Amino acid sequence: MTASQPRYRVPAPKLRPGDAPDFSHLDIPAAGEAKRPGIDAGWAETQPLALGLIRALDHNHQAVGEWDPQLQPDVLREGLRHMVLTRVYDERMQKLQRQGKMSFYMKSTGEEAVSVAGAMAMRNSDMVFPSYRQQGILFVRGRDIVDMMCHCISNSRDNLKGRQLPVHYTWAEGNFFSISGNLGTQFPQAVGWAMGARYKGEDQVTASWIGDGTTAEGDFHSALTLASTYQAPVIFNVVNNQWAISTFQGVAAGDAPTFALKGLGYGLASLRVDGNDFLAVYAATQWAAERARAGHGATVIEHYTYRAGPHSTSDDPSGYRPKDEFEKWPLGDPILRLKNHLIGLGEWDEERHEKLEAALNELVVKSYKEAESHGTLHDGPLSPVPSIFEDVSADPDWRLVRQRQDLGV
Amino acid sequence: MTASQPRYRVPAPKLRPGDAPDFSHLDIPAAGEAKRPGIDAGWAETQPLALGLIRALDHNHQAVGEWDPQLQPDVLREGLRHMVLTRVYDERMQKLQRQGKMSFYMKSTGEEAVSVAGAMAMRNSDMVFPSYRQQGILFVRGRDIVDMMCHCISNSRDNLKGRQLPVHYTWAEGNFFSISGNLGTQFPQAVGWAMGARYKGEDQVTASWIGDGTTAEGDFHSALTLASTYQAPVIFNVVNNQWAISTFQGVAAGDAPTFALKGLGYGLASLRVDGNDFLAVYAATQWAAERARAGHGATVIEHYTYRAGPHSTSDDPSGYRPKDEFEKWPLGDPILRLKNHLIGLGEWDEERHEKLEAALNELVVKSYKEAESHGTLHDGPLSPVPSIFEDVSADPDWRLVRQRQDLGV
Amino acid sequence: MNMIQALNSALDIALEKDPNVVCFGEDAGYFGGVFRVTAKLQEKYGLDRVFDTPINEGAIAAMAIGMAAKGLRPVAEIQFADYIFPAFDQIISEMARIRYRSAGQFTQPIVMRSPWGGGIRGGQTHSMSPEAFFTHIPGIKVVIPSNPYDAKGLLLASIESDDPVIFFEPKRIYNGPFDGQADGALSSWANHPKGEVPEGHYTVPLGKAEVVREGEAVTVITYGTQVHVALAAAEKSGIDAEVIDLKTLTPYDIDTLAASVNKTGRCVIGQEAPRTSGFAAELSAQLQEDCFYALEAPIERVTGWDTPYPHAHEWAYFPGQQRFINALKKVTETA
Amino acid sequence: MNMIQALNSALDIALEKDPNVVCFGEDAGYFGGVFRVTAKLQEKYGLDRVFDTPINEGAIAAMAIGMAAKGLRPVAEIQFADYIFPAFDQIISEMARIRYRSAGQFTQPIVMRSPWGGGIRGGQTHSMSPEAFFTHIPGIKVVIPSNPYDAKGLLLASIESDDPVIFFEPKRIYNGPFDGQADGALSSWANHPKGEVPEGHYTVPLGKAEVVREGEAVTVITYGTQVHVALAAAEKSGIDAEVIDLKTLTPYDIDTLAASVNKTGRCVIGQEAPRTSGFAAELSAQLQEDCFYALEAPIERVTGWDTPYPHAHEWAYFPGQQRFINALKKVTETA
Numbered sequence A, B: 001m002t003a004s005q006p007r008y009r010v011p012a013p014k015l016r017p018g019d020a021p022d023f024s025h026l027d028i029p030a031a032g033e034a035k036r037p038g039i040d041a042g043w044a045e046t047q048p049l050a051l052g053l054i055r056a057l058d059h060n061h062q063a064v065g066e067w068d069p070q071l072q073p074d075v076l077r078e079g080l081r082h083m084v085l086t087r088v089y090d091e092r093m094q095k096l097q098r099q100g101k102m103s104f105y106m107k108s109t110g111e112e113a114v115s116v117a118g119a120m121a122m123r124n125s126d127m128v129f130p131s132y133r134q135q136g137i138l139f140v141r142g143r144d145i146v147d148m149m150c151h152c153i154s155n156s157r158d159n160l161k162g163r164q165l166p167v168h169y170t171w172a173e174g175n176f177f178s179i180s181g182n183l184g185t186q187f188p189q190a191v192g193w194a195m196g197a198r199y200k201g202e203d204q205v206t207a208s209w210i211g212d213g214t215t216a217e218g219d220f221h222s223a224l225t226l227a228s229t230y231q232a233p234v235i236f237n238v239v240n241n242q243w244a245i246s247t248f249q250g251v252a253a254g255d256a257p258t259f260a261l262k263g264l265g266y267g268l269a270s271l272r273v274d275g276n277d278f279l280a281v282y283a284a285t286q287w288a289a290e291r292a293r294a295g296h297g298a299t300v301i302e303h304y305t306y307r308a309g310p311h312s313t314s315d316d317p318s319g320y321r322p323k324d325e326f327e328k329w330p331l332g333d334p335i336l337r338l339k340n341h342l343i344g345l346g347e348w349d350e351e352r353h354e355k356l357e358a359a360l361n362e363l364v365v366k367s368y369k370e371a372e373s374h375g376t377l378h379d380g381p382l383s384p385v386p387s388i389f390e391d392v393s394a395d396p397d398w399r400l401v402r403q404r405q406d407l408g409v
Numbered sequence C, D: 001m002n003m004i005q006a007l008n009s010a011l012d013i014a015l016e017k018d019p020n021v022v023c024f025g026e027d028a029g030y031f032g033g034v035f036r037v038t039a040k041l042q043e044k045y046g047l048d049r050v051f052d053t054p055i056n057e058g059a060i061a062a063m064a065i066g067m068a069a070k071g072l073r074p075v076a077e078i079q080f081a082d083y084i085f086p087a088f089d090q091i092i093s094e095m096a097r098i099r100y101r102s103a104g105q106f107t108q109p110i111v112m113r114s115p116w117g118g119g120i121r122g123g124q125t126h127s128m129s130p131e132a133f134f135t136h137i138p139g140i141k142v143v144i145p146s147n148p149y150d151a152k153g154l155l156l157a158s159i160e161s162d163d164p165v166i167f168f169e170p171k172r173i174y175n176g177p178f179d180g181q182a183d184g185a186l187s188s189w190a191n192h193p194k195g196e197v198p199e200g201h202y203t204v205p206l207g208k209a210e211v212v213r214e215g216e217a218v219t220v221i222t223y224g225t226q227v228h229v230a231l232a233a234a235e236k237s238g239i240d241a242e243v244i245d246l247k248t249l250t251p252y253d254i255d256t257l258a259a260s261v262n263k264t265g266r267c268v269i270g271q272e273a274p275r276t277s278g279f280a281a282e283l284s285a286q287l288q289e290d291c292f293y294a295l296e297a298p299i300e301r302v303t304g305w306d307t308p309y310p311h312a313h314e315w316a317y318f319p320g321q322q323r324f325i326n327a328l329k330k331v332t333e334t335a
């Protein structure tokens, strides 16, 4: 038999490879329109925000409206620097992966504002349970780039002893949880951590990040249910970059107009923000963090953005979506937009920007040289072979002792 | 250490054993107020209905408003009969369980309208995936009472060969799926069945029922996500009887004001109905069934009711909630309310009601005598012992052949 | 004490002793659990230390994971072992691997308690023995007591362990030992030596099995309810069987097991779970490797059938005395 | 054909032949799966027969259960075997038991396909071999092919089976056989006899193992990728080993296994999964029961370690030729 009219609705994107990118069907609310309720707002008060779009940077790159966090120029420059560094780092690591220096890599290109502005709006003492696309947080929190690279190339200085795939960072000192390869599992865990912080009498806030596609997992429901029941101080970030590998957001969303709307069903405050607008992401995160710290419970924040690159180094988007969609993405590039905002303020210029890029490129190249001096996945040195038997539990039982003997190490 | 101020919010009911029942804090919308949108309504149009309460029978037992299904008196009398039979059956079976005639039993007392009106508003050819508290559906669909009892006492005529706990009915002929002891699993399965019906070009609608407590399971999220994505012809009934064994609804609901609200987060039409109002349950189910059949997709219906009896024969509510709450439940008893409505219409009277109860009591007693003639759990005869090795798969492999030999049967 | 009281006493002591211990589960708070194991503890320790959870086992496990990573010692109850599977992914993919994948930066001192096993006419969803699944997960310990004394000591040891423990409680023997004779009189722990449980704190070490009956003719290895069935079968059979209560399944006490099998040269292993790939298979495989030259007959497995747990014919499924006696005869008569 | 093409051909034929067959999974529709096993099928058979699902493995299983009960024959893809656990409850509590608990009123003709096993530098979440869990579930069949010819024939047989089948695909050998030498040259199926795959419909029977190398000195039993490692090890070792490709784990082909072990008197069983309670334990336990008097040495298990699957040191975990050779020597040299 051959293809016929589908007997049930199977969502499909309007455009596929070969089509010209076209986002004209989107109507995007103007910057500055959204109202900013008090941090003790009930879920119902946030409904317009869950269905709308919080934007602070207008088309002239001016900061407008109630959600302008009114940041000092040096804070903005710091954010710009972290975003540029994130992009430079991603580009470099992807190249190195292609050269066989590491087994795998995942870029966050186009989504830098989500992780950088989100992290900057929180305290470094706040806890994060990220997915694999928020490396920007690590730059904000000042993790040593060489250490990050040593993890990615699984060498002798990898703080994870070569056990995890690249980009699956863990950094306890930086209040950065162990990234899981299993989607969604971190979301309800973040609630447990947040309750633990409350239990210990700390005012620590906990944030987690999840993709649009992963909102379909049961763990998403577990997380929002727990947070609503125990009123936990959590920020649930849904990074809607519109793609889950080859699957467009509509397959997870179904008839739901936004992902933020899902949060309202649990009685949680829910916001939808322009994820490529550094100021909007900052302001929304700041609102949610204050709300959580003040004891008003959790917030769901949908970050509306676009996955500019392939899903990972194992993926080629040309097989399922139009080329150059990112160039046409109406909400633009988060780095360009913040850059232009700073220039508009007279606090930045092209020359300084080029210098910054050059400096960060150099930093990354230099860092990689140092990282490589501690070994690479292929040529070693790696963490010692017997280390594969460590940390299974506090101390190895007889089975691992025997197995290590069997391996002869 | 001893009890201190809780460090995170743990929801608890206002009243516990020893307290006098009190529902004065509830403000219950008047009957007839709710508007009835077209069956093609979008989720947003249903929001007032998801937050309000659909009621058709007013305090004088008159049918009022747009949600009055305008049923003929004989249909109402049929509904009354099924509800009375359900209650009589439940009472009897519970007694018999106490006498050791069966291992376990679960009543649906106080919730009869949910299953009876729901089933009557659907076609018998529609598929149902019930939980363990919708036996009313079986009476509506005309299942032989003796067969039902034979299952409950696990005798030689149990159509499930004694394999399932009592009340975990299966009746394929009646389009009644196998009831699972695992909470919530039937909800997403119902979507798969509904898609299968569509796939086969049938206009069959599929309904499932789940408890307030079970909405917390991941399967609830799976079900609503699938239905929203594939626009499946499903009715998701959430039976909010306010208790999950000893746990009050607030632990599952958290800050969500209603369970119906959860449906909106998926872009699904969502209704909240007075579950003790036969007419309202009928009308809401009819609306959802028409909507599904017309290809407009799924509906979530929260049935606001009260679990009048213990959770099961293994439970004693006096350990966790005030006595006699059901007597004080402002939405009353579904049987009494329909009875008084019929009397108000001049279509029923006390004498006929007593006759009906007597007749149904007799029917149940007589049926049990017959059922017992096919054996009981303790004295047998049961399904033949070797039958425990049947139906594991289409044909037993060598392992079961050997194991049957080991058992010597 | 009966086993419920013993477990309750262990939790009471743990809550008293360590402010980081919290207990939660479905109906485990105010009501004290459907089997009353957490009874009165919320009243005593407060709403935030002993509390009810939504009905979502995966959420319960995930909450425990997050709390444990933060430094608490959660003791989570899964209402029945049959309902632990919605939590399976959080347990195998997360709880079991977080220490490893974080190279020790985060640890998981968690106990997942759950009533386990059949013999209570619970049907296929209140009778399962899913221990084998968890014994195949690196990083997880599996503990199953067979009496009140061990239940308390093993639970305290599990709570004090710095790694996740799946703690299964044989509900058939909560109130008294059970020799496998369905029609026999109900016995109580009152007149059983292992029913004598000290009020105070003590632990029973994880990873150690106990020879509960000495014998020369054959070694019987089992755990939980089956320990009592095996003991009764040994008595009845008149065979000089050595019976070992395993207590901890992973890591199992290979030294005690191998020493006994090397002594007797014969071995019967009992489990209530379905036969194929049950834990008896692991023990049999490892013991034939370690004790091959001492074995005088094949190691026999006494197990449940490869079927779901039936309801009406529960006793045709449950491995009772006769099935142990047949196995004992078979391994001692051969060769 | 390579294994991906063979599996794609099987699905193409099944979709063509039976209008009730539907295929779905994460990225399995338009894109044709991250390993391209369902490539081009949506285009050919339509959106409602081959489609993408939300990322929720439990929902995928539940949808398959509902569809199968209604009379469809769903073939669901789980993107990696490591991600099947969110579906574990629906599989063990529902899919496996619906025929039983409904006394045959509803059946579950379902295939759950999933790329399985390591050796691709996938780290701990893209390398697992979770087959043992499923072999402990009554009502479920577990199938693991080792080459393109079997992959196609076994997949068609699984789709035509009236009961649920967990079908694991050794992704390391999707594109060519792998002898376990990480540094060795990549070989392709093109020049392998089992790479010759008929275009049309055929089945390879479930429940039947195959002797892929005849020998007298020792029996080696394994499945999936390890079949090729075992064959290479047999060659290298110079030991006259008989190698059996199990193909179906449950129900396993006891007759073929026992006949071989009775002949050789020695046995090595290979599995890539962690050792404790892996499927090799079941085979070892049953074979020592059935072949005890023929055995001249302990049955050896060659397995992964009781650790998560490491990333950088993947080859220190993966049971390669040397570990098979050591085992072959050990069992043939002893006694």
Ligand SMILES: Cc1ncc(C[n+]2csc(CCOP(=O)(O)OP(=O)(O)O)c2C)c(N)n1
Binding pocket: A133, A181, A182, A183, A210, A211, A212, A213, A214, A215, A239, A241, A243, A244, A245, A307, A311, D026, D055, D079, D083, D086
């Ligand atoms: C439980 C689980 N299922 C499937 C996968 C395979 N997988 C890895 S990433 C991915 C897509 C995730 O998309 P999304 O949630 O939108 O996050 P994004 O990659 O866009 O940031 C999938 C299906 C997985 N890692 N874990």
Ligand SMILES: Cc1ncc(C[n+]2csc(CCOP(=O)(O)OP(=O)(O)O)c2C)c(N)n1
Binding pocket: B133, B181, B182, B183, B210, B211, B212, B213, B214, B215, B239, B241, B243, B244, B245, B307, B311, C026, C055, C079, C083, C086
């Ligand atoms: C997966 C699972 N977890 C726990 C249980 C134990 N259990 C049986 S009924 C019940 C309460 C269900 O409450 P609710 O969903 O409100 O339904 P109700 O009994 O009120 O109709 C629980 C926790 C179960 N059967 N399955």
Ligand SMILES: [Mg+2]
Binding pocket: A211, A212, A213, A239, A240, A241, A242, A243, A244, A245, A307
């Ligand atoms: Mg995405």
Ligand SMILES: [Mg+2]
Binding pocket: B211, B212, B213, B239, B240, B241, B242, B243, B244, B245, B307
């Ligand atoms: Mg309820």
